[in-house]
Amino acid sequence: MLERWGRLVHRRRWAVLAAALAFMIFSGVWGTGVFGALQSSGGFDTPGSESVQAQEIAERGLGRTEGDVVVLYRDRAGRTVDDPAFRDAVARELAALPKDKVAAATTHWSTGAQHLVSRDRKTTYAVLRLAGADAGARADTFEAVKDDLATAAGLTAQLGGQVPTETAINERVSSDIARAEIFSMPVLLILLVVIFGSLAAAGLPLLIGGLAILGSFTALHLLTFGTDVSIFAINITTYLGLGLAIDYGLFIVARFREELRRTEDVEDAVAATMTTAGRTVLVSGVTVAISLAGLTLFPQVFLRSMGYGGVATVVVCMLAALTVLPALLSVLGPRVNALRVPWRRKESGRPGTGWYRFARAVMRRPVAVIVGTAVILLALGTPFLGINWGGVDTKVLPAGTEARVVADAIERDFPGGNTDPVDVVLTGRADPAAFAARLGQVPGVTGAQVTAVRGETARIALRYDGDAQSEAARDLLQRVRDVPPPPGADVHVGGATALVSDQLASLGATLPWVALLVGLATFVLLFLAFGSVVLPIKAIVMNLLSLTAAFGAVVWIFQDGNLSGLLDFTATGSIAPAMPILMLAMLFGLSMDYEVFLLSRVREQYDLTGDSTEAVATGLQRTGGVITSAALLFVVVIGALSTSGISFIKLFGVGMVIAVVVDATVVRALLVPATMRLLGRANWWAPGPLGGLYRRYGIREEDTPAPREPAPV
Numbered sequence: 001m002l003e004r005w006g007r008l009v010h011r012r013r014w015a016v017l018a019a020a021l022a023f024m025i026f027s028g029v030w031g032t033g034v035f036g037a038l039q040s041s042g043g044f045d046t047p048g049s050e051s052v053q054a055q056e057i058a059e060r061g062l063g064r065t066e067g068d069v070v071v072l073y074r075d076r077a078g079r080t081v082d083d084p085a086f087r088d089a090v091a092r093e094l095a096a097l098p099k100d101k102v103a104a105a106t107t108h109w110s111t112g113a114q115h116l117v118s119r120d121r122k123t124t125y126a127v128l129r130l131a132g133a134d135a136g137a138r139a140d141t142f143e144a145v146k147d148d149l150a151t152a153a154g155l156t157a158q159l160g161g162q163v164p165t166e167t168a169i170n171e172r173v174s175s176d177i178a179r180a181e182i183f184s185m186p187v188l189l190i191l192l193v194v195i196f197g198s199l200a201a202a203g204l205p206l207l208i209g210g211l212a213i214l215g216s217f218t219a220l221h222l223l224t225f226g227t228d229v230s231i232f233a234i235n236i237t238t239y240l241g242l243g244l245a246i247d248y249g250l251f252i253v254a255r256f257r258e259e260l261r262r263t264e265d266v267e268d269a270v271a272a273t274m275t276t277a278g279r280t281v282l283v284s285g286v287t288v289a290i291s292l293a294g295l296t297l298f299p300q301v302f303l304r305s306m307g308y309g310g311v312a313t314v315v316v317c318m319l320a321a322l323t324v325l326p327a328l329l330s331v332l333g334p335r336v337n338a339l340r341v342p343w344r345r346k347e348s349g350r351p352g353t354g355w356y357r358f359a360r361a362v363m364r365r366p367v368a369v370i371v372g373t374a375v376i377l378l379a380l381g382t383p384f385l386g387i388n389w390g391g392v393d394t395k396v397l398p399a400g401t402e403a404r405v406v407a408d409a410i411e412r413d414f415p416g417g418n419t420d421p422v423d424v425v426l427t428g429r430a431d432p433a434a435f436a437a438r439l440g441q442v443p444g445v446t447g448a449q450v451t452a453v454r455g456e457t458a459r460i461a462l463r464y465d466g467d468a469q470s471e472a473a474r475d476l477l478q479r480v481r482d483v484p485p486p487p488g489a490d491v492h493v494g495g496a497t498a499l500v501s502d503q504l505a506s507l508g509a510t511l512p513w514v515a516l517l518v519g520l521a522t523f524v525l526l527f528l529a530f531g532s533v534v535l536p537i538k539a540i541v542m543n544l545l546s547l548t549a550a551f552g553a554v555v556w557i558f559q560d561g562n563l564s565g566l567l568d569f570t571a572t573g574s575i576a577p578a579m580p581i582l583m584l585a586m587l588f589g590l591s592m593d594y595e596v597f598l599l600s601r602v603r604e605q606y607d608l609t610g611d612s613t614e615a616v617a618t619g620l621q622r623t624g625g626v627i628t629s630a631a632l633l634f635v636v637v638i639g640a641l642s643t644s645g646i647s648f649i650k651l652f653g654v655g656m657v658i659a660v661v662v663d664a665t666v667v668r669a670l671l672v673p674a675t676m677r678l679l680g681r682a683n684w685w686a687p688g689p690l691g692g693l694y695r696r697y698g699i700r701e702e703d704t705p706a707p708r709e710p711a712p713v
Helices: 002-011 013-029 031-036 050-062 086-097 135-151 162-196 197-225 233-259 266-297 302-338 354-364 368-385 402-413 432-439 471-481 496-530 536-561 578-609 610-641 645-685 688-698
Strands: 071-075 102-106 123-130 155-160 422-428 447-455 457-462 489-494
Touching: 002 013, 002 233, 002 266, 002 302, 013 031, 013 197, 013 302, 013 471, 050 447, 050 457, 050 496, 071 086, 071 135, 086 123, 086 155, 086 422, 102 155, 123 135, 123 402, 123 447, 135 155, 135 162, 155 162, 155 402, 155 610, 162 197, 162 402, 162 610, 197 233, 197 302, 197 536, 233 266, 233 302, 233 578, 233 610, 266 302, 266 496, 266 578, 302 578, 354 368, 354 471, 354 610, 368 536, 368 645, 422 432, 422 471, 432 447, 457 471, 471 489, 471 496, 489 496, 496 536, 496 578, 496 610, 496 688, 536 578, 536 645, 578 610, 578 645, 610 645
Parallel strands: none
Antiparallel strands: 071 123, 071 155, 102 123, 422 457, 422 489, 447 457
């Protein structure tokens, strides 16, 4: 099938390239409109959870009362909040704000709340509620009034709170990504020239990457008409599209150049490339897409958006690699080697080179290699056993960022220590004050105040010492939820701590089903690709080992704070749960990507020779350099994120780099050859009925050698 497809693309190459150009123009004009249609904030909440219900019930019964902006005031003359001049100065500033922008302002003087005053009584903060129907509208409102808020006669004013924090994170992520792209693109081009040895070949993966990114923008734009899509989905499309385009481009171009050494006929070379490398890209693309599709099962908009963006990117990238790339190779032909660099040695296609000898050396002592590497990888993963989950707060911002300075000052200098109380929403015929008094007796609660009452709905704010994202805060939350409601009333507990706690519960309930679905789908696909029930299981175990090492390193670095000085971040003592799940989906897919590259060549050699050990050595010799080069290039692409000033983006970048390096070196070059040597002909074993199923429906070309039957095991 793919051979016929390659010949068809060769004959229609100009039509294919014309269609690709038209698609790129359309995507560049309409697809980039996605930036104005994305959800710019939030996306981490769990729909239907108690915390979200509490917020919805409060808004229906009380109207919206949450604070959006915290303004930290200090009198320049050093007066305390007890001085009428300090009070009057703050009152003038707040009264001057446009009423259509600032819906309400809460201060110490308007409520008598002592938690709004610092312990030395020289600093206070006002809590503002902004106008706007949703988070995006309130962010726009903040942009319109932030200069007025920051300018206060006789006072210093610093801005913090939810909206300024989200704005700072979004702005910093955008600037960091732009800087990372500026840095990585020239480095990628130089490395591609070094790897390919010619400018003509080096430009092809980047061209496919650009097409994949624009195509994924178009797909995401279409999705925004039917569902919410987080702005963070753009990140995954950019980096995943470029990374996969390099992987697929490297593999297909390398195979095409190898085929050109065997035949002078360009059409035959393209057809043979599609039959072999094209088949591998097809299997790999579907495998990566299945892994990322698992993210769409999570209810959180952030993860679902990443799933949408990831699947769209993989599909577009795969289709471009199977259509546009062979069309370009058909046009270039031998000119794919044009503009060669002078230091490049002529490539050898014969076994006996470094990778072949290395594989043979590894397979001489398979047990020692397997035990040694497995022990090291599991040891690296042990810090993950002590992981502490938490949410995203101001500590993800660089030190000195205004929103973080405000949060740190409130935590350090004010009673209660945070601006994120536990919110209790009481509905029904009950006395809010009496219930607040009961809640005030819960161990850990330092204050309970009824903040709003309307009809049969009331809100009670519970104050406590410490960080809202800490395990102690989640323990307090559970104690509050365990308090029985008054007779005839209902209670829903929300707030920042509750949002994280409910998110953890939701992710924990969904993750096993995602793992089951992705694992089964991957097993079936790899079986259809290689005709073995052993290899898919081996591939999944190998991937889990590399992921274990990467997750352990992430906890050791970002939760425990090791290397925080070198990497320039502040350890929060916790890990946001969405990031490891996103890493899991991406890394599982990428690991399978490299696995399919290697096993495809091994299976090809095994079908020709029937010698499993020779097939593994030759397969690694043929693909070791390609896989290592692909990993190096992907590290440059994704590693640029490690320079971000936002700690959870830095975590993602560092974690991905560690996992890719471990997978492409330790796992692919050591564990896989050693394990396959130990298994021998059992690598290709399948029960009789399944073997017949593979021979009938397997993903292989009709004219390839018939799969050899392994010896009984």
